[in-house]
Amino acid sequence: TGAKPVLADIEKNALNLDLNKMSKSVSKKTKAIMPVDFNGRPIDMKVLREFADKKGIMLIEDAAHAIGCYYNKRHVGTISDVGIFSFSTPKIITTGQGGMIVTNDKQIYERAMALKDFGREIGVKKQMEKSFSHSTIGYNFKFTEFQAAVGIAQMRKLQKRILKKRMMFKKYVDLLSNVKGIEFLKTNLKNVTPWMVDIFLKSSVERTQLIKYLEKKQIGTRIYYPPIHRLKPYRDTDQEYKQASSFSDRGLWLPSSVTLTDKQIRIVCNEIKQFFK
Numbered sequence: 001t002g003a004k005p006v007l008a009d010i011e012k013n014a015l016n017l018d019l020n021k022m023s024k025s026v027s028k029k030t031k032a033i034m035p036v037d038f039n040g041r042p043i044d045m046k047v048l049r050e051f052a053d054k055k056g057i058m059l060i061e062d063a064a065h066a067i068g069c070y071y072n073k074r075h076v077g078t079i080s081d082v083g084i085f086s087f088s089t090p091k092i093i094t095t096g097q098g099g100m101i102v103t104n105d106k107q108i109y110e111r112a113m114a115l116k117d118f119g120r121e122i123g124v125k126k127q128m129e130k131s132f133s134h135s136t137i138g139y140n141f142k143f144t145e146f147q148a149a150v151g152i153a154q155m156r157k158l159q160k161r162i163l164k165k166r167m168m169f170k171k172y173v174d175l176l177s178n179v180k181g182i183e184f185l186k187t188n189l190k191n192v193t194p195w196m197v198d199i200f201l202k203s204s205v206e207r208t209q210l211i212k213y214l215e216k217k218q219i220g221t222r223i224y225y226p227p228i229h230r231l232k233p234y235r236d237t238d239q240e241y242k243q244a245s246s247f248s249d250r251g252l253w254l255p256s257s258v259t260l261t262d263k264q265i266r267i268v269c270n271e272i273k274q275f276f277k
């Protein structure tokens with residue numbers, strides 16, 4: 001598209017875009033702001049929406065982690081111009097791969113429908129003669145009917161899984177929040193369904209030691225994503241993005257499958273406590 005991404009650091013409380021820092025990097029050329037509701041914790045949408053409206057900038061919200069999460073009684077992703085959700089395999093509900101875009105804007109809807117279907121306009125496939133007329137450049141991002149069938153079946157499990165994810169997070173917090181060396185982010189489980197349980201260690205060295213210790217006990221974990229500015233296509237100095245670097249180096253996802261039993265969670269937490277003894 002020729003668009004140039006401009007990065008901004010995250011804030012400490014929920015790991016969302018730091019609105020102060022973001023506002024300083026906005027210029028006349030800025031077309032859209034792309035916040036991420038990290039692990040389902042919503043960004044301050046009231047402030048962000050007001051800012052974007054004042055500047056005439058669109059909001060494209062990455063709510064990939066955030067199904068089952070609310071901001072002021074609205075589902076996250078629905079206050080932005082566009083919200084995206086992921087249904088990849090590790091998500092709360094999955095279609096194997098794929099996801100969902102939500103918007104109230106008819107033009108955006110029509111454009112998205114064309115883009116995912118080789119640039120075909122909506123409905124042309126119903127008429128054989130028109131079905132090979134491609135009115136714009138597009139791609140093959142089609143979601144198959146097989147996936148949709150899985151998605152419908154998964155949707156029926158959503159409410160149960162939301163409850164399970166919230167209870168699981170609470171259980172981990174109850175069992176581990178007194179452990180020195182482990183930090184949880186404050187998470188309001190009335191509105192937030194954490195996709196996975198995330199903890200923060202004091203340093204990346206300690207994180208590696210814990211991962212190795214748990215591995216020996218056959219407990220799998222997953223490191224946090226690297227910050228974008230350290231990836232090859234966006235490489236930039238760490239200076240500007242200190243929070244992103246720090247949280248990325250210290251963040252660890254704990255076992256969070258909806259199939260985990262309370263007993264298994266207790267075993268994981270006991271091993272973590274053992275490590276810190």
Ligand SMILES: Cc1ncc(COP(=O)(O)O)c(C=O)c1O
Nearest residue numbers: 036062064065086087088098099
């Ligand atoms: C924050 C965030 N955004 C976007 C994505 C991409 O989602 P998908 O794999 O469905 O394209 C992911 C994947 O986990 C994610 O964590």
